[in-house]
Amino acid sequence: MPNSPSDSGRPCRIRIQHRGPLLVEGPVEVELEDGSTVASDRFRVALCTCRRSRRYPWCDTSHRERTRS
Numbered sequence: 423m424p425n426s427p428s429d430s431g432r433p434c435r436i437r438i439q440h441r442g443p444l445l446v447e448g449p450v451e452v453e454l455e456d457g458s459t460v461a462s463d464r465f466r467v468a469l470c471t472c473r474r475s476r477r478y479p480w481c482d483t484s485h486r487e488r489t490r491s
Contacts, residue, residue, distance in 0.1 A: 443468035443481035
């Protein structure tokens, strides 16, 4: 994978937010459950953890609109 820790000399940073997305320093390549991959070359991406995003696996802040029952 491009931008692996061995390429930059430092590990990738992931920030965990309470009731929010995972913030990942990019660029990133994400492997989905079906084996397909999606990529982003942005310097930071938000990965959805609640699966409410219309742009999954990228977070679109849909978790703010609805509450879990």
